[in-house]
Amino acid sequence: MIRRSALPLATLLVLAALAPAQAQSARVLGDFRDWSSYAADDGGGTVCFAMTKPKSTEPTPEGYSEGYAYITNRPGEDVVNEFNVVAGYTFQTGSMAVANVGGQEFPLFTQSDAAWLDDAGQAANLAAAIRSGSTLVITGTSAAGTEVVQTFSLSGATAAQQAIGAEC
Template identity: 40%
Template sequence: MKFFVTAVVSVVLLAVSPVAAKQLGSFKDWSANAEGKGKSLTCWIYSEPVKDEGKYTKRGQIYSLVTHLPGEKVTNQVQFTAGYTFKKGSAVQVVIGKRKFELFTSGDSAWARNKKDDANIVRAMRSGAKMIVTGVSSRGTKTKDTYSLSGISAAHKAIGKACKVK
């Protein structure tokens, strides 16, 4: 549960207070930010897909996010926000090169099941060229989002430095 709560906190920080966030830089297709001090320090990188596919008429904001919350001892927390509510009990598939990962869903977001999976996904992201994320909406609409991973290593390094995370 704590894992889920920290993910929600990350998204809330991103959504409600971008003015207070310090932009650490834009690195090709990824951006890096930090906010807060001490135990409330949060650092994150994010990107939007370069291509989104699916037979939908309306879709909200779509993005991928990797967050460090050093005060909570959380690093490399991976999250995908789909811009729609996922089908209850469905899983999201993430493909990076030959690596495949399955994430659990809640509401409009998907997360890795544990810290080890987070670390493996981030490792694959840093060494990959593109990432494909597929999911199913509550209405049964299948989507496929393609992300460029160009710049993710530099962006990830920037938040590691800002949050003092290796």
């Protein structure tokens, strides 16, 4: 399943994270411990997102570049708490990944180096788990067939989500 509207957004988010000077429409809403919040105009309205980098990636896949986890609000599309991971490595074609917060597991579908909730109806539940948890663990399979575990701190996630909620 390909969510076409999320693919351009993922590109925008990566550009905003990696090259803020090039993504001039992105503005910082705040930095909150291990999370940061941004707002940007994607041509279809304002998009707000909270993001963080993994604290660890084990083992480090070949060709790895920095990964990110995002929670996004797109009010013009009635999207709230959309979860997305840009892993920094290519997932094995057709594989699923899993987000785990405090023992709660959320299946993720993958495409290239990105993953989204397999059941978008679970977005509010995952966002709530992230606000109340301490660690987010993403387990995926690399294109080479290696299981990769990325661990993200959730310190600051609540404030980051509040910031995007207030803006979008």
